[in-house]
Structures are given as structure tokens and as C-alpha cells.
Amino acid sequence: MSEFLMPAETDPQERIYMAFPSGGYTLGDTAEEAEAARGTWAAVAKAVARFTPVTMLVDPQAESDARRHLGQDVSYELRELDDAWMRDIGPTFVRDASGGLCAIDWNFNGWGAQSWASWGKDSKIAAQVAQLENATRVRSSITNEGGGIHVDGEGTMLATRSVQLDPGRNPGATESQIEAEFARQLGVSKVIWLERGLTRDNKEFGTRGHVDIVACFAAPGVVLYHDQQDPTHPDHAVSAEVRGILEQAVDAKGRRLRLVPVPAPTTLEDEEGWVDYSYINHLVTNGGVIACSFNDPNDAQAARILARAYPGRDVVPVDATELYARGGGIHCITQQVPKR
Template identity: 75%
Template sequence: MSKFFMPAETEAHERIFMAFPTSGYTLGDTEEEAEAARNTWSQVAKAIATFTPVTMVVDPSAHADARRHLGDAVDYLIHELDDAWMRDIGPTFVRTAENTLAAVNWNFNGWGAQSWASWEKDQLIAGHLVQYTAVPEIRANITNEGGGIHVDGEGTILATRSVQLDPERNPGATATQIEEEFSRVLGTSKVIWLDRGLTRDNEEFGTRGHVDIVACFAAPGVVLYHDQQNPEHPDFLISQEVRERLEESTDAKGRKLKLIAVPAPQVLRDEEGWVDYSYINHLVTNGGVIACAFDDPNDEQAARILAEAYLGREVISVDARELFARGGGIHCITQQLPRR
């Protein structure tokens, strides 16, 4: 039996960690694009701070910009950064058998050593946050990211074969080996494997298929999934595959899953191609749900579905188009520290 277990994201949080955008494609080519990124990250942080304290990791070069946008809304932690996707570069916090906290360092390598990614600084962030939170570090024997998993807190985990079995992350690894490592560091006993993520996320500048824009647990036995309803979009077939896989699956306690479809936004394309806009990529924290919005006709319906799925929590929607234009969403830029 594992000495560790990862609590559900719906449990109480002590704080949320984020990273402020600093350089490269995240800021874009112009000052206007850079301000759009800074503003969107900041709007997410301010929404979270309504419910939970936020610690923003900031590169020294971006400290003035962060202060200009955020003032005293967050706490600041100064460390050099390559990028700003805290879900992936930060550690995954777990509980011990004594109910204290520990942190899993997933050996971040730029989403499978992608040619466009830099991770010399980001691969150190998990270790920095281990020191900051003063918890023991668990060094994983695999390479993974926080966006590549989602747990129910009762032994079940969602994952995608395209990420954990990626030869640039874990060369030669088998599904059984990945399952054993999940069990060791997260305390899970049942992996529900999806084959792949959304279309755009599997293209050149994606993660090769993170699960956190595809499906997530709203509660044990209850899964929200991305439902692309327009057959013109290639994710229409992926949504069907995901639904069928979930329908035939049971969780760690042997329960059939209750599935809640969350319709994709109606927009299908942007100037780069098929969008991967997804309402699944939200953050649940204490009394709130920080949800993605896209100035889309389906924004209000998605917010209602999330409010019903997370009864008693206030849903705050933040325009996430600038996040998705850079490769992710609200869940991707946040990482929760469970309450001690």
C-alpha cells in the first residue's frame, strides 16, 4: 500500500501557486501581445484570490510588470522562469499516511523535450516550491506533468496514453509501469486510460494530449467531459471516443461513472487552425470555480453546468482566449496546495 495519496482537487486549499509570464512565445512578439498575456494571468489570479491566497512565482525581470498588474492581490516568490504553466512545472502535492503533505517532482522536460520549449529554469521550480512549502520531496521515476493527470481522491486517476507513454517522456515504459508509479506516488489503484487528448493539443505546439482539457472528476464517480458537438471539428470523433471509454469504465471502487457532457464552445477555428477551447480546464478552489470563457454563446451554459456539478461554489468566468492562444487554460496555469 502506498505511503502517499493525492487528494481530490475539490478538497480545501491553503493556497494556489501560479507563475507570471516572462518571455518567449507566452509574451508574444509585440508589447500589445505581452500585455494581453500579463493581463489574462492577472485576471485569473485576482479571481482565485477571492477564495484562496495566491503565490505568484515571478522571474526577476518581470517583477515590476507583475507588481503593476497585481499590486498586493498576491504574494510574490522570486525565481527565474522559462515559462508560466505552473500546473506542469510545479510539484503535485500529496498527503502522507500521517496526513501531512509531501510533493511529487515529476522531472519536467518541456512536455517531452519539445523543440520549441525551454526548461532549464522551469525544471527547478518544483524543487523551489518544495523548499518554500517545507514539505518532503518525492522524486518520481517517470516524467509527467500535473496537466497529464486528474484524480478522484479515492484511488482513481484519468490519464492519456499519448502523454505518459510518450517516448520523449518515458522511453520504453509500459502502461503497467506507469500505473505502478502512479500507485507509488499518488496512491491510485485504478487508471482510466484515454488514448489521446484534443486535436490541437496533439499538434506541434501542444502537450501531446493532456487530460485536463478532456475530462476531470467533479466528485468521486462523476466525470465532466469535453463534448465537441460539431461533426466538422476533428474533436467530434475524439469526444465520442472519450465518452465511450468512460461509459465502459469503472472507478477504483467498482462504480460505473456518471458522465456529464460539457459542450465545447461553438467557435471551431482561429487563425492557427482548429481550436482546443475547453470548459473542462477550470480550477476548483475552496468556495469557487474559476472557469474559462471565450466570448462564446456556450459560455453561460457551461457555467451553469459547472455550478450544478460543484454545488455551493460560486463560478467566476475569466476570458481564457489569450491563454489558449498560448497553449493552455486556467487549470494549466495553477497548482493547488492542500490545506494543512
């Protein structure tokens, strides 16, 4: 019997947490790059705030910049930060058997103790957000990030072996050990394992393969997946592999999955190489879907697919190009709190 249950992202939400960029590679090397980052985080926050209150964690040194970009659109909490990827540094909120709110602390360690990452401050954020929400903090026995999991709220999870079995996170761990912890802390009885994430996300400055850029549940039994249709892009093979696994999978209730391909943007490369631009990395929040856009010909088609996948919700595209240049998307910088 599981102690906790993680609600689906489509369930009603109390608020969304974000963290404002304040330094390092996220701000970039120039004043122009820094303003581009701040402006993009602010655009996402303003889009979310149309549907759900936003609490922005802000490093004290960045408070004036945050208030300049966001004004009264969000509430502020001053906390020391290394970076701004709230999905990963923040807790995952769950409910206990009596319905009480709990917060899973995944022991964040810089995406597997990557050489370029700093996490001394960020490793404390899960506990601090739990306290802000007056939620019971629960330490996990494994290292994970919020971007490494996606659940349907009925016992099924999507995850990648490249993240959960990463020796930088969980050295020596087995699938069964990881599954046991997900069962205990998230109420998951079935993990659908994908091998890896997208190509760029597995490179030096990636997460080693977060699932929330590859596939997600739109509803129990319904999975959206990243469909790279251009055979010259290495993610073409990743998409085929993901589709093959999902076609053979069943969920915790024994159902075959209905698969919805979401075409990748037509943009294939930037100055750093193959891009991992993906429409899968969106946020569902109350009456809205905050969707990635890229000034790409496929933006409109992706928005239509998301509108059909989440009926009754407004799809709000936000240009996520600057986010992806820094290693993630809209889902990566947001973290939901279930409605009490």
C-alpha cells in the first residue's frame, strides 16, 4: 500500500512555483542575453498567472530585476538560488492517505553531479518550498528531478533509464529499487520505461534524458510524444524507439495507450548543433496550457494538437527559444501545487 499519491498535472492546482534567473549560464555572457532570459521567464510567469497564482523565488541580488519584469503579476519569496529550473530543484507535491499535502525532496545534485553545475543553494529549495506551503517534507531515498517523471494520477509513470539509473544520481540502483521508491512516494504501480531522452538533452549540458521533453500523459491512457519526422535529425531514431515502446505498453489498469504524435518543430539546428525543441514540454494549469512556441511553421499545428488533447483549456503559446538555448522548456521552469 502506497503512503502517497501524486495527482495528475491536469488536476486542479493551488499555485505554480517558479525561480527567477539570477546568474551563471542561464543569464549568459552579455547584458542582452541576461535580459532575454529574464524576459522569457517573465513571459511564462505572466501567461501562467492568467490561470493560476504564481510564486516566484528570487535570489536577493536579482530582486530589482524580477520586480522590473514582473511587477505585481506574481508574489515574491526571496531565497538564495544557483539556477532557475524549478521543476527540478523544487519538490514534487503529493497527497498522503488522509489527503494532506506532502512534498517529496528528491535530493537534487545538479542533474547527476555534472561538472558544470552548482547546486549548494538549489539543493535546499525543495525543503524551503515545502515550508512555504506548510507541507510535510519527505526525503526520497533516490536522487531524481521533477522533469524525470510524468504520471497519469492513476498509478502509471513515464520515466527514462538514462536518468533514473544514472550512476551520477543513483549508483548501483536497479529498476526494481527505483520502482519501489516511486510506488512508495508517488503511488505508482506501473513504470513505463523509455531508454533515453532527446539527443541534445543527453549531451554535456543536458539532463541526461528527462522524460518531460519526450512524452507526457494528456489523460489516463493517452500519451503525447515528440515526433521528429526529419530522418536527418538524430531524434528521428529516438522518436521511433519511443513510439515502439509505447505501442507495446499497458498502463497500471491494463489499458493499451492511445498515442498522439506531436510533430517536432521544423528547425533542426542552431549554432550549437542539433536542437531538442519540443512541444511536449508544456505546462497544464487549471484552465490553461502554457505551450512552447519557436517562431516555427509547426507552432500552429502543435497548438491545435494540444487544444484537442486538453479540451476546455486555453492554449497560450510562449516563445521558448531562449529557454531551450539554456537547456529546457516551459515545463522545466514551473512546478505545480495541487489544490487543497
